[in-house]
Structure formats: structure tokens, C-alpha cells
Amino acid sequence: MKGFTSLKNVQLELANSSLSCIELVNYYLNEIEKQKKLNVFLETFEISAKAQAQQVDAKRKEGKAGKLAGLIISIKDNICYQGHKLSASSKMLEGFESLYSSTVVERLLKEDAIIIGRTNCDEFAMGSSNENSYYGVVKNPLNINKVAGGSSGGAAASVAAGMCMAALGSDTGGSIRQPASFTGTIGFKPTYGRVSRHGLIAFGSSFDQIGTFTKNVEDASLISEVMAGSDAFDSTASKKEVPLYSKSIDSLQGKKLKIAYFDCYVNHEGIDPEVKKRTIEIIERLRAEGHQVDEVKFDFLDQIVPTYYVLTTAEASSNLARYDGIHFGYRSPNATDLESTYVKSRSEGFGKEVKRRIMLGTYVLSAGYYDAYYTKAQKVRRLVRDCTKEVFEKYDFIISPTSPHTAFDINAQKDDQIKMYLEDIFTVQANLAGIPAISLPLGENEEKMPFGIQLMASAFDEEKLFAFSKELVNKFSLISA
Numbered sequence: 001m002k003g004f005t006s007l008k009n010v011q012l013e014l015a016n017s018s019l020s021c022i023e024l025v026n027y028y029l030n031e032i033e034k035q036k037k038l039n040v041f042l043e044t045f046e047i048s049a050k051a052q053a054q055q056v057d058a059k060r061k062e063g064k065a066g067k068l069a070g071l072i073i074s075i076k077d078n079i080c081y082q083g084h085k086l087s088a089s090s091k092m093l094e095g096f097e098s099l100y101s102s103t104v105v106e107r108l109l110k111e112d113a114i115i116i117g118r119t120n121c122d123e124f125a126m127g128s129s130n131e132n133s134y135y136g137v138v139k140n141p142l143n144i145n146k147v148a149g150g151s152s153g154g155a156a157a158s159v160a161a162g163m164c165m166a167a168l169g170s171d172t173g174g175s176i177r178q179p180a181s182f183t184g185t186i187g188f189k190p191t192y193g194r195v196s197r198h199g200l201i202a203f204g205s206s207f208d209q210i211g212t213f214t215k216n217v218e219d220a221s222l223i224s225e226v227m228a229g230s231d232a233f234d235s236t237a238s239k240k241e242v243p244l245y246s247k248s249i250d251s252l253q254g255k256k257l258k259i260a261y262f263d264c265y266v267n268h269e270g271i272d273p274e275v276k277k278r279t280i281e282i283i284e285r286l287r288a289e290g291h292q293v294d295e296v297k298f299d300f301l302d303q304i305v306p307t308y309y310v311l312t313t314a315e316a317s318s319n320l321a322r323y324d325g326i327h328f329g330y331r332s333p334n335a336t337d338l339e340s341t342y343v344k345s346r347s348e349g350f351g352k353e354v355k356r357r358i359m360l361g362t363y364v365l366s367a368g369y370y371d372a373y374y375t376k377a378q379k380v381r382r383l384v385r386d387c388t389k390e391v392f393e394k395y396d397f398i399i400s401p402t403s404p405h406t407a408f409d410i411n412a413q414k415d416d417q418i419k420m421y422l423e424d425i426f427t428v429q430a431n432l433a434g435i436p437a438i439s440l441p442l443g444e445n446e447e448k449m450p451f452g453i454q455l456m457a458s459a460f461d462e463e464k465l466f467a468f469s470k471e472l473v474n475k476f477s478l479i480s481a
Contacts, residue, residue, distance in 0.1 A: 001027045003162035005215040007222065010070040010165070014060060021053035021060075021070055021114060028072050028116055032163045038139045040157045042077055044117035045084055056112045066111035067226060071219075073108065074158045074167040077118045078125055079210065080199035081105050088201045089133040090123045092329040092349035102199020103234065104168060104210050104227045111226050116164050119154030123351045124320065125170055125203045127151050128178060128423035131414050132353045139410070140183060142449060146407040149179025152213070156183040159213045166223060167213040172204050173308050174402075174427025176211045177439035181452030182407035184441040185213045186473075188220045191459045192434035193238040195224070196231035202319040204312035205236075207431045217473055220438070221245035221466040228462075243463045252467040256290045259283075260395040262298040265426055272405040275451050278443040279401050282453060282476055286399075293399075296391055300384050305421060307384070308428040310364050310377035316354075317361030323349065356417075381432050388433040392458035397468060400426050402439040402452035426454060436462045438469050442476045 001023065004010045013019040029049070032041050049072075059065045075081060078088045080098040082105075087093040105115065122132040130138040130153025138153040140146040141161035148157040152169030156179035159167050169176045171189035180187025189211040197208055210227065214220040225245045231237040265271075266279055287293040323329035325345025332344035350358070364373035391398060403426060413419045430437035436459070439452035455472070457465040 003027075003031065004165055007068070007071050007165065007219050014070050021056045022050060024070060024072055025049050025053045025114060025116065028164055031161070032117065035141070035161050035163060038141055038144065038157055038161060039136050040119055040138055040154045040161065040163060041074070041117045042087070042089070042120050042135055042154075043085060045081075045115055048084070049114050049116050052109070052114045056114065059112065067222060068108060068111040068113040071113040071166060071223070072116050072164045073113050073223075074116050074119050074155060074164045075105065076121050076152050076155045076167070076169045078121060078170060078201040079105065079168055080201075081115060081118075084118070086118060086201070087134070088124045089121045089135055090349070090351065090354070091134045092323050094134070094330065100199065103196035103231045105199065107227050108223070119152075119158050119167065121154055121169075122151035123354050124201065124316070125151040125172055125175055126316070126353050126357055128174070128420055129408075129413065130154060130179070131410065132351055134351060137410055140407050142184065143407065145409055146449070147182065147410055149182035149407065151175040153179045156180055156185055156187065156213050159183070159185045159215060165215070166219055168210055169213060170200055170203075171209050171211050171431070172207045172312060173424040173431050176213065177402050177427050177437060177452065177454060178423060180213055180439040180441070181402035181450070184450030185215065186217060186220055186441065186469075187439040187452070188212050188214075188224065189430060189437050190224060190228065190462055191238075191436045192431075193236050194436070194460065194462065195227050196229075196234040196237040198231055198233035202315075204315040205319060206315060207312055217466055217470040218246065218249055221249055224462065238460070240460055245463050245466050248463050249467055249470055252464065252471055256292070257397065257468065258292045258294075258395040259286060259397045259399055260294055260296040260391050261399050262301070263295050264298055264301045265400040268301075268404060268425070270404045270422070270425075271401060272445070274445045275401050275403075275405060275443065278451070279399075279453060282442060282472075283399065285476070294395070296395070298387065300380065300387065301425070303380050304384060304428050304432060305425055307377045307380045308424065308432060309360070309421060310373050311381065313357045313361030314365050314374050315361070317358050317365060320350075320354070320358055325349070384429060385433045388429065388435060389458075396457070396464065398456040400454045400456075402426060402454040406445050406447075406449040406451045430456050435459050436465050438465060440469055440472055440477070442472065
């Protein structure tokens with residue numbers, strides 16, 4: 001058996017009885033074992049995956065299988081699945097078993113998806129290279145000397161390496177799209193509030209969104225269609241009706257669209273020449289095909305990364321306060337009293353990057369600096385959101401590189417925090433503005449390492465975003481940079 005790149009092909013083989021779900025599960029478990037050196041999976045859910053596969057096979061015979069029957073999917077190690085361990089790749093939650101399932105997991109299982117295991121990530125989703133995990137770095141399947149990106153590096157690598165057909169990750173400032181760019185996969189982040197956050201371990205609550213990694217746009221649209229919608233357990237989940245994304249995937253064929261791009265993104269001083277060349281090539285091709293593609297001014301490039309880190313670290317400081325060795329999480333065996341329990345448990349339980357962000361967040365929230373940093377960052381966020389919304393009053397999409405470059409070598413940037421934080425420079429706008437965005441694997445450098453082109457759309461315009469993404473993949477994915 002060979003790995004599948006689309007759910008449609010799997011379901012065709014299931015329908016003609018040349019394949020069963022239990023065979024699929026065994027195949028992918030074998031692939032995960034064969035590629036253990038990549039450090040992608042923290043745990044496989046062999047028992048529950050096989051049990052689910054048997055149930056789906058039985059439902060298929062009765063003609064009652066759900067939309068996602070046959071989909072083998074992994075979940076990032078910060079998404080709850082009842083009766084299964086999760087740790088956010090931190091010593092702080094080592095050995096913890098979830099008491100309930102996240103809303104997204106419940107919805108996937110209801111439509112007969114099969115969850116194969118949990119994937120490695122940067123600790124508490126804080127990082128851009130998957131080098132901050134308590135369980136070690138994830139290696140890029142395309143070049144094991146390079147990072148897979150972060151924080152959802154394990155999720156991206158699980159799809160790129162053919163260990164599963166799709167994966168769930170979380171995106172706070174680019175944590176799905178950047179690793180998708182580094183691994184040659186499709187990484188999608190929905191509008192804030194489109195998908196419930198219930199059961200997602202919080203990093204930055206006003207930024208976090210659960211999204212997908214897939215090999216094709218059709219699978220991303222179908223999985224998102226299943227996950228999206230209002231949720232009684234998440235008051236920030238939108239009550240807007242969810243369109244059938246998968247049914248309208250071809251709705252933009254032959255239509256001429258209005259597309260914007262920012263000069264400060266395409267001509268950024270830190271962008272790799274091959275990434276820049278490919279982005280301009282795609283822009284010119286779209287223009288030649290009759291689309292209106294215009295350069296638009298964006299005045300906040302220098303402010304968006306600092307704004308993002310002030311706000312997310314502030315939210316992280318608050319969200320991670322519960323992990324203190326008393327309420328939740330690791331308790332130090334070296335503690336002797338109440339104060340030392342707090343200090344030692346948090347000092348020993350959290351990694352270096354998480355502690356750095358908690359301290360920064362606590363600082364910007366402190367009485368003397370709240371207005372100077374946190375309040376000012378909120379004002380800039382509003383300006384970014386308003387500016388972005390203004391662009392979408394005239395244009396259908398914003399196109400840009402996903403990342404300034406391809407995957408970098410393991411340990412190459414680990415000690416340079418400014419460089420690491422600037423990994424988010426092209427992706428954080430979507431999180432600050434709360435809009436949907438997708439990274440499409442449309443480029444490749446001379447070393448055959450992939451890179452993504454990012455599309456952003458107006459809030460809750462996922463339907464159109466998926467449709468145009470399919471058009472771009474069909475036109476450009478096989479053309480080398």
C-alpha cells in the first residue's frame with residue numbers, strides 16, 4: 001500500500017472494497033514507526049485508532065459512514081482528547097491525561113475521522129522552529145538537518161512525511177502557516193471565532209485558532225467545514241452559519257478577482273531572493289491572466305511583530321498562571337513550603353522560552369508599564385485591523401510570501417531571539433486582524449526545499465479563500481521557483 005494524498009481517493013478505494021480502515025491504520029502506524037528518528041509523534045493512539053477504524057468499517061457496510069470516513073489524522077499535543085495524554089510538549093504537564101475531548105475532536109470523530117496520535121510541538125505552542133519542546137526538536141522530513149518550523153512542527157511533519165493524511169495544529173501568530181511553508185504542505189488558519197477553542201490549551205486566547213495541515217485544498221475545506229461553527233463551550237465561537245466549503249470549492253473558476261500585495265512584504269530587506277522572485281512571478285502571472293493585482297500601502301510592518309509579542313506574552317502570563325504545582329501541573333520534589341512550591345515547580349516545570357515569555361508578559365501588565373506597552377499595543381492592533389479591513393473593502397485577497405525564507409538548519413537561530421521572533425513577520429497580521437489565511441506550497445529553491453505563498457481573505461470569507469487557493473495550486477504548484 002502507498003500513502004494517500006487525498007481523502008477522495010481513500011473513499012473511492014473503501015467504496016470498492018479494495019481497502020479497509022483497519023488496513024489504513026496499520027499502514028500509517030507502520031510509517032510512524034519507520035520514521036521515528038524524525039521525532040514527530042510523542043505517542044500513537046494505537047488502541048483507540050484501531051477501535052475507531054473497526055467502527056467506521058462497520059458503519060460503511062451499513063451505508064452510515066460520516067463525511068470523514070477513512071481520514072487518518074494527527075492532533076497537536078495541545079488539543080484535548082478524552083482518555084488520552086497531552087502535555088503541550090512541556091515537563092509541566094508530563095503524564096497528564098485529558099478528562100474530556102475538545103470540540104474539534106468530538107466533531108471529527110462524529111464524522112468518522114480516525115485520530116492516529118499526538119504530535120510534538122514547541123512547548124505551550126511558543127516558538128517558530130519546534131526546538132523548544134521538552135521532548136526534543138522535530139526534524140524536517142525533506143532534510144533532517146533542518147527544522148520543520150513551529151510551533152506546530154510535528155503536525156506539519158506528520159503530513160509531509162506521509163505518517164497520516166491530515167493534521168490539526170494551532171496558529172497564534174503563524175504556527176500553522178510557517179511550518180506548512182517549511183514542509184511543503186497546505187496550512188490553513190480560520191477566522192478567529194470560526195472554530196471553537198474549547199479543549200485547546202491556551203497560549204494567547206485572543207489569537208489562538210485551530211487549523212489544518214493537508215496535502216490538498218479539498219481536504220482542508222472539508223475538515224474545516226466539519227470543525228467550524230458555534231459552540232456552547234466557547235463564547236468567542238461565532239454563531240454565523242458555516243457554508244459548505246467543500247461544495248463551493250470550484251466556484252471561482254474563470255472569475256477575475258481583485259488581489260492586493262504589500263510592497264513592504266515582497267521587497268522586505270530580509271526576504272530570500274528566490275522567495276521574492278517566485279512571489280513576483282506569481283503576481284505577474286495572475287495579472288497577465290486578467291486579475292487586478294495592485295500594490296497597496298501598509299504602514300505597520302515594523303509594529304506588528306512587537307505588538308503581537310506584547311499582547312501574546314501578556315495573555316500567556318495570565319493563562320499559564322494556573323500551572324503552579326498546586327492547582328495544576330508539575331510539583332517540584334524539592335519544595336519545602338508554599339513559596340518554594342510555587343517558585344521551584346514553575347522554574348523546573350517550564351522551559352526557557354516559556355519562562356521568558358511569562359516574564360515579559362508579567363512586565364508589560366505591571367502597574368508602571370501597563371499603559372506604555374499593553375494599552376499601546378491594543379491601540380496598534382486596532383489600527384492594523386482597521387487598515388486590513390479597509391484593504392478588503394476594495395480587494396478579494398492579499399497575497400504575500402508565507403515566510404521570508406525556506407527551513408533553516410537546526411540550532412542555527414536558537415540563540416538569536418530577535419531572528420526567531422521575526423519568523424512571524426508575514427503571518428502575524430492575520431492573527432492581529434482575526435482574518436483567515438492559508439499557506440500554499442507554490443515555491444521551491446535550488447536545493448529543492450519548499451516555501452509557501454500566503455493568501456489572506458476578509459473575516460469569515462473562508463469559502464472564497466478555499467476556492468481561490470485551489471485555483472492557485474492547480475496553476476502554480478508544479479512550477480519550480
